[in-house]
Amino acid sequence: MAALGARRLLRPGRRWFSETVPGAPSPPASPLYPPVVASITAKSRSAKSRRLQRFNQRVHAAATVEEKLRLYGKLQRPKYTVYPQTFALNADRWYRSFTKTVLVPGMPPRAAAAKPPVAAAEATLEAGRAPEPGAEAVGAAEAPEAAKSPEPAAGAAPHLDIGELRSLACDALLQESFYQNKKRPFLYRDQDHTPGPFLTQLVSTLAASLSSRNPLLAASSLDLNPEVNYYWHHGEEVVVHGHRKGRVDPVRFQIDDNPHLQIRVPKQLPKVVPLESDLGDVPVIDHKPSKLPLFKKQYENKVFIGSKVADPCCYGHTQFHLLPDKLKRERFIRERLEDQIEVVYRSNGIASLFAWTAAQAMYQGFWSEADVTRPFVSQAVVTDGKYFAFFCYQLNTLALTAETIKNSSRKNICWGTDSKPLYDVVEDGNVKGFNDEVLLQLVRFLLNRPKEL
Amino acid sequence: VFPGVRQAQWLTKTKLVEGLPPAVQGILDNPVHGLQELEERAKYAVSHARLWDTAEVAPRREQYCPLLFENLIHTCRLMSGKYPSLSKRMLARNFRIAATWERESILLQVRGLSGILMNSMTPIPPVASKEEILATKEHVLETFYPIAPTIDLQEVNVYKELNDTGQCFRDGYPYSHPHTLFFLESANVRTDRFRPEQLRAKMLMFAFGNALAKAKALHGNDPKVLEQPVVVQSVGTDGQLFQFMVFQLNTTDLVSNDGVKNLVWIDSDQNLYEKAQCVPEVKKKVVTKPAGISGFQPDTFKKFLALYLHGTV
Numbered sequence: 001m002a003a004l005g006a007r008r009l010l011r012p013g014r015r016w017f018s019e020t021v022p023g024a025p026s027p028p029a030s031p032l033y034p035p036v037v038a039s040i041t042a043k044s045r046s047a048k049s050r051r052l053q054r055f056n057q058r059v060h061a062a063a064t065v066e067e068k069l070r071l072y073g074k075l076q077r078p079k080y081t082v083y084p085q086t087f088a089l090n091a092d093r094w095y096r097s098f099t100k101t102v103l104v105p106g107m108p109p110r111a112a113a114a115k116p117p118v119a120a121a122e123a124t125l126e127a128g129r130a131p132e133p134g135a136e137a138v139g140a141a142e143a144p145e146a147a148k149s150p151e152p153a154a155g156a157a158p159h160l161d162i163g164e165l166r167s168l169a170c171d172a173l174l175q176e177s178f179y180q181n182k183k184r185p186f187l188y189r190d191q192d193h194t195p196g197p198f199l200t201q202l203v204s205t206l207a208a209s210l211s212s213r214n215p216l217l218a219a220s221s222l223d224l225n226p227e228v229n230y231y232w233h234h235g236e237e238v239v240v241h242g243h244r245k246g247r248v249d250p251v252r253f254q255i256d257d258n259p260h261l262q263i264r265v266p267k268q269l270p271k272v273v274p275l276e277s278d279l280g281d282v283p284v285i286d287h288k289p290s291k292l293p294l295f296k297k298q299y300e301n302k303v304f305i306g307s308k309v310a311d312p313c314c315y316g317h318t319q320f321h322l323l324p325d326k327l328k329r330e331r332f333i334r335e336r337l338e339d340q341i342e343v344v345y346r347s348n349g350i351a352s353l354f355a356w357t358a359a360q361a362m363y364q365g366f367w368s369e370a371d372v373t374r375p376f377v378s379q380a381v382v383t384d385g386k387y388f389a390f391f392c393y394q395l396n397t398l399a400l401t402a403e404t405i406k407n408s409s410r411k412n413i414c415w416g417t418d419s420k421p422l423y424d425v426v427e428d429g430n431v432k433g434f435n436d437e438v439l440l441q442l443v444r445f446l447l448n449r450p451k452e453l
Numbered sequence: 454v455f456p457g458v459r460q461a462q463w464l465t466k467t468k469l470v471e472g473l474p475p476a477v478q479g480i481l482d483n484p485v486h487g488l489q490e491l492e493e494r495a496k497y498a499v500s501h502a503r504l505w506d507t508a509e510v511a512p513r514r515e516q517y518c519p520l521l522f523e524n525l526i527h528t529c530r531l532m533s534g535k536y537p538s539l540s541k542r543m544l545a546r547n548f549r550i551a552a553t554w555e556r557e558s559i560l561l562q563v564r565g566l567s568g569i570l571m572n573s574m575t576p577i578p579p580v581a582s583k584e585e586i587l588a589t590k591e592h593v594l595e596t597f598y599p600i601a602p603t604i605d606l607q608e609v610n611v612y613k614e615l616n617d618t619g620q621c622f623r624d625g626y627p628y629s630h631p632h633t634l635f636f637l638e639s640a641n642v643r644t645d646r647f648r649p650e651q652l653r654a655k656m657l658m659f660a661f662g663n664a665l666a667k668a669k670a671l672h673g674n675d676p677k678v679l680e681q682p683v684v685v686q687s688v689g690t691d692g693q694l695f696q697f698m699v700f701q702l703n704t705t706d707l708v709s710n711d712g713v714k715n716l717v718w719i720d721s722d723q724n725l726y727e728k729a730q731c732v733p734e735v736k737k738k739v740v741t742k743p744a745g746i747s748g749f750q751p752d753t754f755k756k757f758l759a760l761y762l763h764g765t766v
Contacts, residue, residue: 168540171627175543179626182547197546204530205540212534219494221501222527224520227508307505312497429625 056369065309065365072367073231073301079252080294084351085344087327089337092346093283094292098234098253099354100400101393101412102280103346108272108392108415110444160213160443162436165206169422169439170431172201177426188325195385196260196322200224203261203320207446216449220265221313228257228319229302230355232368234400237288250401251289254301255355259380261320262306263446264313269377270450272394272413279413305359314363316356316378318445321348323384342389342418345382349391350414353380357395357412371399371408379445387419388438390445417441457654458719459595464556465661466707467700467715468592473756474580474699474718480759480766491528495754498524500746502692503729511731518639518692522569525754529761538765541574543628552662552669554707569635570663572628577684577764579701581716586682586703589714631663633760636689646691649722656687656698657717664702676706678713686760695723695753697760723753 038046040054055071062068082098096103176198185193204222211217233250273279290296305316323344332341357376366372376395381388397410424433462469473481502521506512512520526544533539548570553562622629636656638646647655664685672679679702687698697720704713727748734742 171543175545175626175628179623180545180548181622201544204527204544208527208530208533209537209540210534211531218531218534221497222523223506224523226506229508302508304508307501308508311501311505313501429623 059367060370065363068365068367069303069309069362072362073303076298076301077249077252078296078298079231079254079301080289081297082253082255082294082351084255084257084348084355085321085323085327086347087344088292088294088347089340090343091292092343092350094285094289094294095347095350095354096414097283097285098289099350099412100234100282100397100405101350101354101414102278102282103350104279104413104415105417106415107390107417107441162440162443165209165443166434166436166439168205168209169202170434172205173198173423173426173431174429176201178429190325191322191385195383198385199260199320199322199383203263206443207263210443210446214447214449215453216265216267216317217263217446219267219313220263220317221307221311223262223264223306225258225260226262226306227304228255228259228262228306228352228356228359229304230255230359230362231301231303232358232398232400233402234405236402253289254299255351256302257352257355259319259352260322263317263319264306264311265315265317266313267450267453268315268374269317269379269448271375271377272392272415273375275372275375275396276410277396277413278409278411280411282411303359303362305356305363309363314360315376316360317448319352319356319378319380321352321380321382323348323382328384329387345389345419346391346416348382349380349389349416350393353378353391353393353414354395354412356380357393358398361395361398366398368398368401368404371397371404371410379448381442381445382419384419386423387421388442389417389419390441391416457651458657461654461657461661462717463594463596464561465657465715466556466594466704466710467657467661467717468589468594470716470718471720472718473697473720473759476578476580477699477718477756477759477763480762481755491532491758492751492754494528494531495525495751496746496749498528499726499729499749503726503746504731504744514641514692515639518637518690521692522635522637522690525757526761529758532758532762536762536765538575539762541628541765542632543572545570545572545622552666554665554705556707557710568637568659570631571633571635572622572626573630573632573764574628575764576630576681577632577686579682580684580699580718581682581701581703585716586713589703589716590712592714594710594714629667631667631685632764633686633688634659634663636687638689638691649694649696652689652691653696653698653719653721656689656696657700657719660685660687660698660700660717661702661715664700665705668702668705672705676704676708678704678706684764686763688757688760690725693725695725695757696721697723697756699760699763720756723756724748724750725753726750 038044038050040047040050059068059071062071082095088094092103095101177194182193207217207220207222231252231254233252235251236248237251239245239247239249305314307313327344329341332338332344357378360378361367361372361376372395378393380391380393382391383389392415394413396412397408399405399408399410420435420438421433422435422438423431426432458469461467472478499521502517502524503512506520507516530539546569548568553560555561634656636652636659638652640646664683667685668679668683671681671683683702685700685702687696687700689696689698699718701716703715706712726746728742729746730742730744733740733744
């Protein structure tokens with residue numbers, strides 16, 4: 001206050017006792033005193049918000065994406081580990097609420113470009129089903145008749161030889177389950193014995209034979225057993241015990257996922273619906289996440305899509321998940337929880353795809369304070385070896401923390417189907433009851449590409 | 454202890470030819486196959502396996518060796534967009550082989566997990582002409598007198614003479630011709646890995662075992678000179694050094710030391726790249742070695758691809 005008084009006396013041209021019009025005192029070019037802001041180190045709410053702002057500015061100002069990721073996950077605190085493959089009841093509702101996702105049943109409407117080859121394939125389907133599906137096992141002898149039926153005027157795209165693809169799939173299945181002599185499966189490791197290798201063979205041969213049709217596949221990278229991690233905050237809670245008791249903390253989550261197979265591409269898949277679309281509601285759950293059950297652990301906060309930031313194939317195309325023995329259908333049926341079978345597939349699809357797309361978005365420099373400017377789309381196939389469920393995920397927003405979620409009305413969207421069997425049974429070198437729909441959907445997934453290609 | 458390939462040659466009655474056979478060389482030199490464009494993809498495959506795959510700083514050999522192999526095979530398989538008959542191949546992992554033969558009254562047997570086998574529906578046509586096969590009659594096998602040729606081999610009482618790859622695959626398997634065997638030396642510790650010479654010997658023994666089993670399945674158990682020689686290829690690597698081998702089985706008459714011999718072409722110690730630097734090396738604040746793959750040799754990848762395409766193009 002004394003300083004202010006001194007300034008008034010010192011101001012030039014001002015006389016208390018004269019009528020002279022004072023020359024307009026030129027406002028000081030810059031304030032003489034620093035702005036009055038909250039402290040950084042005090043134990044107060046304003047100090048906390050100032051610290052948060054400084055942190056956000058540091059992350060915004062980071063020079064490289066690696067530096068951004070390092071700062072983002074620097075502070076380690078106990079966090080909930082979210083497992084995509086879980087036996088928890090109704091886990092998919094919880095996961096949708098954690099990730100602000102809307103579940104839309106069925107597959108998204110495909111662009112017209114994919115329709116002509118598929119239409120021709122359907123025409124061949126009817127012709128192809130007439131010879132009994134059971135004899136499809138060895139060679140493609142019956143298939144050429146089906147494949148040669150002329151395609152309706154579909155333009156330049158050559159029609160899809162579904163018979164050829166069917167024989168590839170059947171050969172992969174038979175090799176793994178019938179022809180190759182293997183030792184007995186290890187206890188509770190049935191999935192590694194037959195369905196795992198079958199899925200690997202199927203995807204690698206299908207991707208290779210479809211690469212002529214889809215140039216994106218020709219530039220893709222196939223990862224076997226990769227690791228996908230993502231760390232995020234959602235909601236707030238009060239710390240219950242410990243030296244930080246009573247403070248309001250964000251609820252932290254971490255997904256550590258190991259898909260069986262993953263295809264990464266250098267160009268992004270096209271968006272399915274516009275960024276701001278609203279296709280449903282996100283479930284709101286009033287309980288604490290630990291009621292799911294979900295447990296807290298403190299370890300490294302990793303964000304990883306399967307390879308480092310320097311990799312040119314930084315966008316995701318399709319993931320393939322294999323359900324472990326612990327979550328097999330017979331177990332659910334035995335415990336009279338039939339409705340939970342689909343929940344397993346859905347929760348796996350939602351959690352894994354959210355983690356993957358969000359990690360891809362972080363690799364491009366977006367994070368919860370700098371929300372995505374374009375939607376990130378990826379696909380996933382969840383299977384237990386016989387039943388296949390297909391998922392397509394569009395990430396519209398990363399803003400899930402307590403402050404940013406208020407300002408953002410965008411929701412992430414997940415399209416998903418129910419699980420359908422690919423075949424009925426394998427006997428004596430024959431695949432019985434092969435379901436072409438499932439194969440066709442898989443092929444459509446693999447052929448998905450941006451419009452310019 | 455012994456140069457392994459020479460010993461293996463005696464055991465399998467084989468004549469060695471350095472370099473790759475002319476059929477494979479022809480695929481290499483043919484520009485139609487577009488091997489140049491794939492150089493980019495090969496470099497990406499190496500960088501991905503050696504540098505980018507893991508969230509840690511540098512992947513270990515147990516991780517990057519199989520991954521490099523998978524990436525290279527994926528790149529080769531993508532060629533089946535261009536040559537649809539390439540999709541008539543199937544990879545079999547964890548594959549067991551057993552073959553028995555007699556060599557100058559010593560009973561020998563090859564057994565075990567031989568890595569990864571690629572099968573195809575059609576056999577590889579013979580790479581050596583009839584004249585070359587007959588010329589091997591004059592070739593004298595190197596003996597190691599006074600050292601017995603079975604030194605360092607495990608002597609075992611064999612109760613069942615197991616004899617076929619039919620042991621591993623059931624009848625009616627459509628992909629019945631073994632095409633290429635892949636051996637990955639991916640142990641982290643150097644002493645657990647085979648040295649290149651021993652790896653080549655192992656490749657020769659297993660290629661011979663597979664070819665012999667196939668020949669006995671096709672032509673019966675009697676020892677004779679084969680009208681249609683059986684060709685099996687083999688590739689061994691430790692993540693950086695590659696050994697390429699093409700083996701042609703001309704005869705199953707292995708008891709005597711004369712007559713037609715089998716042929717093997719070996720291209721050894723091909724480096725795919727010199728060094729993979731994960732973190733840039735900085736000495737006194739100056740970057741001496743930047744991060745990345747240095748000394749990439751596209752020819753090694755081209756040979757890999759040529760062996761893959763062999764038999765179909």
